[in-house]
Amino acid sequence: MGRPFNESQRRMIHSISQPKLRDVAFFVMTFADGNRPNDITFFSNMSRYLKQLKLPDIDALDPEVFYQRYHDGEVLPEEGSPKRGRFLQTYFRLLRKQEDYLLRLTPEQRRAVAPWQLSGLKDDHFWHRSTIHRDVRTDQRMRRKAATAVVHDQFYLLRDVAERRSIQVERLHTAFQDAIAHHEREGEALPMSFSITDETVSTSGRTRPTQQHFRLWDSATLRSVHEPVAEDFYYHQDQRQRIRAKVGNQARYFLSYEGGHARDDATLIEPYWFIELLQANVLKSQVIDSDFLRHNGFSKAAFQLPPRSTWGVSISHWLERISRDLDITFIPLEALRLAALVGHAAIQIMTKTGARMNEFLQIRLSQEYLSRVLLAKDREAIAFRAIPKGRQAEEPYYIDERCMRALHAWWKFQRERGQYLETIPPTRSLRHKLRPAPYLWQHAGRHFSHKDVNATMSIMLHGISLQTATGEAVRVTSHLLRHGFATEMRALNTPVDVIALLMKQRDVRVTEYYSQPTPARLMELQQKIFESRVDLSRTHVRSPGQIRRQVEAAQEQVGALIPVIGGRCTVASQCPIKFACIGCAGNAPDWHKRDQVIVYRQACAQMAEMAEAQNLPAEGRKAKEAMASCDDVLAEMELLEQADQAAADPVILTIGREER
Structure with missing residues (x-):
């Protein structure tokens, strides 16, 4: 089909122990276009259900009996109603996708693929009579609205935090380059300590000047301090260890964080917002601390940066070993800059346009796709052009100067690294309507995916406490920012049809759902009834x-x-x-x-x-x-x-x- 599996799909299919179910999963995931997370979960759960029911494979399962009894809670009663509803909803959606694919085949082809099809039900009206799917949909909407309320309450704060943190990272990068230049010019011995003046921002917006301390290392210095405490075999045995030693001898500079204190006194302060991420290996490798993810309520993919954005595997393992042995916190500055630049730009643009992720990823730096638009009274705006969902033609998305500076900062970062905007195939979700082009959001010859950009936003907003009223952690994604944009525009008394035009939605009913007021907004509106209705405007001078x-x-x-x-x-x-x-x-x-x-x-x-x-x-x-x-x-x-x-x-x- 010309579409490779992603890591989750490969891992899911490999983990299925039942051969027939594995073939069915492979067929549906490949040919019936089953590529959603719920689809992966469906087959993973089915494999587990077969084991619990002591059935050897899916061909021993009677679908007419199992799905009906599972729906009623008679089979596997420990599964909650929301989980049963999502499982059955995914099952019937996969049947429809499979049928759409089979209709495109000849009779001979349909007979050839019959052994790998997901078995359907004779009772076509079973799912239509059920109410569990409506309960699931209602639950999903309530959860989404609860998350939207949290994001909307912090809508402008998120943008401000991302901008401040992006500035901090660039300030740190400048100090790092200045330290290298000073070392090479003056010949000062390594490790070399240096400090920069920065500021911490409280949740109330109050800033406090701080002094942050760092050390500059090179590879040879790191090896010289690590070798005496490392195991004897680490640098001196077999071919693999010689490779490690070679890595340790490369001429590279590294940056370590040594803590900080308030500038006006010696009071220790909370470390940088990204230090906890470094300690959990979020920016350094793919082995992320499970306790950290569980504490923050996120999955492993929530903080996973694009491939080839961090140190290579050998260097990462070497530095992790040194960190463990010597208790040194290294800062992968290039990976941090990538996360800061992409995350900041995404938050800026999505909170100001309500654009979908696919539309954000279409940005290109050419006059045809990014230009200034003259308005009345000598004013101007900036617009990028993209094809919205369900459309065939490009439409404008208006941004401001801050968004434009964020785009330019990413382009400058790429040029500094010797990378240019190559003509590359679009990300998988856009290949059905876009051709290869020099897209802005690319790295190492690969177009960013939804997961890549959402991960950078999670990194930039780490530590901002976002929880629903029930204590459930809220992860800021592009779709959630889109809901927040609609809610904010409605709070600004923008007509629904205008919001639909801004968000490129054809159905105003969808816009009405997106822009429904949050519970906090409803309470705020109700409070007005308690206020005095005295007209406090003055139209004349009183005697x-x-x-x-x-x-x-x-x-x-x-x-x-x-x-x-x-x-x-x-x-x-x-x-x-x-x-x-x-x-x-x-x-x-x-x-x-x-x-x-x-x-x-x-x-x-x-x-x-x-x-x-x-x-x-x-x-x-x-x-x-x-x-x-x-x-x-x-x-x-x-x-x-x-x-x-x-x-x-x-x-x-x-x-x-x-x-x-």
């Missing part, structure tokens, strides 16, 4: 008498009359305008606080100038509206001052009446 009556009415209200900028608040309930006191009708001005309003107006004037200089029309409008509100408040204060002076001096009051 002194109106202001006095407003203050008197607020005398007995709890929470009222607290000092605010330019006056006192007369609203007793929760502030409905987020403390925008200037311009609020609930603010009773006090002319003794005129200086506060004048200073505030000057700040708004500076903000308006800055907005105009940086072409920020929305910010400019807000600043000018605040300036107009300040003018109204100053006018009210002038009337109040005149009224107070008139009350204190009866002569002035009389003259005023005569003039009127």
Whole structure:
């Protein structure tokens, strides 16, 4: 079929001990296009079920009896309802895929492949009568919505964290190169210690300057310190050990992490976010600590970088041995940079466009596929073109300058390593509609897969606590970011049909499902019913008498009359305008606080100038509206001052009446 098995498919088929079931799995997985994770799980579970039922192979299984009794929980009752539903749902989907393939064959060909077909049921309506699949689908949707709620609550934080961490990695790479240059120029002995100034960011967004410490090594120095403590055979016996010794003699530089402390005192700080990943072998080899994965609720593939992105096998094993013997934490800087650049770009683009993974992977750096678009009033946007799901023609996806800088940073990284954007076949999921091309997201002559990009995002967001209300760990994937994008656009009051256009979805009903409000959003909307419905907008300058009556009415209200900028608040309930006191009708001005309003107006004037200089029309409008509100408040204060002076001096009051 021209489509090789992936590692999971090969491992699954190899692990099946029943010969007939192995042949059926091979046929369905290859020719009936059964390539989803659930399909692999189906055959793995079937092999286990046959052993539990003490059946030699799948041809001894009566499908008419087994699937019905399994559905009712009479067979293998220890399997939960969701698992039974997913198993049966996959079974009937594979039957449909198999039938689609058989319809394309001649009668002779169908007879030839008959021995390897997955047996179906005579009762075609069995699955249609069942309700378990609806329960499973409902459960899947609820779980997805719970995960979407978590991602949506942290939507902008995820983007900010990825950007900060990408900057940290680039800063570390620059320091590493500077240390090498210093060593080669000055001849300072290795290992050479050096430090860089960085910052840690708390969950509240507060930053703290830190001092991070590292050591620069080369291969010869590492071997010289390791050989005295290594076993005698490691460097001095048989051909395999001589290969290890040769690896240890290569002229390469390595970086180790030595810890850090706060810059303003000697307090030890938490290490870099990627140190835990290094200790779990996530970036150094394919042997990942199972306890680490179990603790984070992820699978092995969650952090697995693209092939050939880390050190070679020999160097990896050698450094792991040194790490174990000498307790040194080495940083695979090139692998870390790859994860940072790809993960940061993916999070930036997917949170700003809602693009699918297949559309993200189609990006190419040519004017035909990536260009600037002129908008009204001399503004411009950047668009990349890709073919959406279910379409035949390319459509634009609009991004900003930060996304463009992320794309350029990856291109620059490739050029530094002597790699160019070669014409390569697209990843497997795109081969049915795309031809070989110089795709941007490639490495070592291979187009990235979904798993590769999702792994880089998991690495970049490691340590950000994302859990549902039930405590289930949430892994950020491209599909989950797409759900979060739809939810956020809906929260911004974007019409559903516009969201469908942005997300390149034909069916608005799908968009409505994607953009359903999360439970937190529903609670936030409901809270508005508890708030006061007083109109706090001001359309005129109030008279002194109106202001006095407003203050008197607020005398007995709890929470009222607290000092605010330019006056006192007369609203007793929760502030409905987020403390925008200037311009609020609930603010009773006090002319003794005129200086506060004048200073505030000057700040708004500076903000308006800055907005105009940086072409920020929305910010400019807000600043000018605040300036107009300040003018109204100053006018009210002038009337109040005149009224107070008139009350204190009866002569002035009389003259005023005569003039009127």
